[in-house]
Amino acid sequence: MQILHIRTRTLNSKPKFRKTKVIATIGPACDSLEGLKAMAKAGMNVARLNMSHSDEAEHRRILGLIREASRQTGLTIASMVDTRGREIRSGPLKEGSILLKRHQPFSIYCDNQAGDQAGVSTTHTTLYQTVGKGHRILIDDGQIELVVDGVKSRQIHTRVICGGILRSGKGVNLPDSPAAFEAVSDNSDYEINFAISNDVEYLAASFIRNAEDVSRLRKMIKDRSGTIPIIAKIETREGVNNIDEIIATANGIMVARGDLGVELDPGEGPIVQKRIIRATVSHGKPVITATQMLDSMERNPRPTRAEVSDVANAIFDGSSAVMLSGETAVGRRPVEAVAMMDDLAKAAESSLSNFGHLQRIETSEPHKSRKVTDAVGLAAIAISNQLNASAIIALTETGVTARQVSKYRPTCPILAITSSPKVVNRLAMNWGVLGILYLGGGSDEERLLFATERGKELGLVQSGDQAILIAGSSNQAGSTNLIRVITVP
Template sequence: MHCKIIATLGPASLDYEVMKAMVQYGVRIFRLNFSHADAKFFVPAMEMIRRVEAELDMPLTAMGDLCGPKVRIGEVEGSPLQVNKGGHVLLGPLERKESGKTPFISLEIPLLLQGLQVGMPVNLSDGMLQFKVSRVIVENELYELEAQNAGYLSSHKGISFPGKSHPIKALTEKDRKDVREALEIGIDALALSFVQDASDVADLQDLIRDLGTWVPVIAKLERQNAVENLDAILALADGVMVARGDLGLECPLSALPVIQKRIIRACRHAQKPAIVATQMLLSMVKNPVPTRAECTDVANAIMDGADCIMLSEETAIGNYPVETVRNMNDIAREAEQYYLERLGEPYFPKKEKNPGKYLAYAACLLADNAESKALVCHSTSGITARMLSSRRPARPIYALTSNERVMRSLNFVWGVHPRLVDAEPESHMARAAGFIQRFDGFKPGDGLIITSGQKTPGQKDISTNQIKIYIK
């Protein structure tokens, strides 16, 4: 299977045999949700991930998903309170609350109220209650909202301001603490919630660098302005997540499928992995089989070209975590077969001066023409493997690296099977040939395409500059 499965760990799946079974059905990345726990809680999970990894001889990645500035309202008097369409509520900081019949919604972070204007949307309870600003009572402090639909208003629910830029940074103090502790327990990647622009990504990367290490940063696209800043975010982030839950509150639901496709396409052109998440097989939290619509949704994400598809509640709290992964695996295999059939041949690069991308394209074409068993590349930083993957070859890509961090980061990349190799011999081509000779998955007589980098007299840095047909 070329597409990777991410499974969220929780009460339903924090069990060694369950985790092992999920890996056997295609999970390569386990998501640890720091919104509901801290690093200490996940120590046993990390130990089990490494045990499964050793037993199955399969590199696995532990991704910590940071909480970010999830904004909630305060206590609502009389909660749950019936709100009728056309009814009014007041929104402001708690100290602005006045006695009266109009329900009051308090916010602990007054900064979020800055810049609200008449006509702007405000959503509550994951979008189930929708309002518009009908009157500015005190600029930047107190507003009257008019309900656009009927529903119940309850305390401590999430609130969102679709399309509005917030002065709050994505990386909170809680996140900073979680990052330090997560790295101490051996986390392999970090997902940053509620990214608005590239500076949010830079903040987390700076913190990781200050802590003396490197792990990939996945930018979660949950805000409309993050989509608008996609190119700048992609230039810095190591990958992105199409987090359709919160993103679906920020933009019209009718636009969400097209936004998903645009993001995935942009990721492939930038050689950065794209993860599609939220409600993929949600009915399997309680049911042993998915709905037809869910099967189609998963398949469409794969045919859009997603690198990873993610399960959340389905594996964290669901009744059928292993069956959910197995169903996702089955759907992925069917969808990939059609995707590659429709593609026909590797993606031709855009007209640009990019020798690395054209070399990757040539290697994929050669693999098809020679009917090779696989492509094998040596990838010091992971770039070569991502370049090959972006052409979407039908053959698997075995990416060799001597860096454990890079090896586990490549689990996010479509079609890539990362493997750790020794730093000797110095020649990358020799390392690749040695791996092929040792690897049981390749039989004598199998043809393979090797890409590697070797310095030439006038070359300062190693970059991919060789393609070789290799017969085992």
């Protein structure tokens, strides 16, 4: 077996088509127009805005830059707002960061005072009422562990069990004090209003526990005349236990391994990840694997061997997208982190036929409204494999046809031709799909010609290649019912 030598490509070179999508979190390290353009060229498909950081004006500014970067590069960049949910965070530090050592005393303040070596505040102003002696307080995805010694005068006195560098605004988990979260606002009104008013493509909803949580958010979006797809973030054991009903209700899933890892035993994480990915893909919905994928690249120019394997295995498992967090938001080399993820994903994809058995899902019963579309998609993949076709071309108005084909992971790219810019952007999350905007005449032949010419420009098809066309005879949304084998002119 040939072992691929991975070498990061020149950052200004044209990226080869990659089926697994790359999501990058935007932050101080990359929130300039030039930085965003460079990341798009390096392979970023979706830009994530973490609502836990910065204010509304800053998020609006960044969204404007994302759209300008897309316009100037000619590359699709979808936007995703990541909500805070019912979160608790540590407060600001006077020096920006502190080093906590094992066994040292450390206080949690329930006010807004700036922290130092003696203690730090928290966003939960009544936390002192819900924790007790012996309760654990985990900070920064469990990297720092404190244990409560007692509570006095609205201060929580703790000892450091596992130390490390603490920075401002880190997430706080309370595995022994679940009632503490009941008093925390989930910030949904503000974040949904922001997402709708700024026309973002996806809403990543934090700390989803059950289908009811998703339905509540869906109603809030509908009541505001919005249509934003919801990506449910699985971050709690309750969410894992209810994963099937959450998948059925949400538009996609994120395996948010930071907070989720705190809730699970270490050995459970990989098993839960595989289970969630497979279940989501089986329903034809995108699934994101997130958190610490290339964590060392926040500081170093190269990832560790374990991180390289983590990315590859997430792709072999069936991930639709892989996500960078601190690597791009605050890391030293955000563009290089995106380029590395791009390279690693393409290297893993080259071996899917050998190791990607989890990508090959069993045929599941589709919703009755999509039975014909699903059958056409399956047939198109079978024909494309038999003929070694260069592409599957889907003429689609809503993107559903392309998503149904993506569900079965064809070996060739899926070119989704649509007249909707919003659909083009939303398809940036779907595995193996390239959304292409067509604003010309309405006939299928004109759209097909446009698709083949665009495919040739992108180097995805060549004259004389065979491609598979799927479309609807009535040229209306939801009418996909025909397949044609074509020769690229």
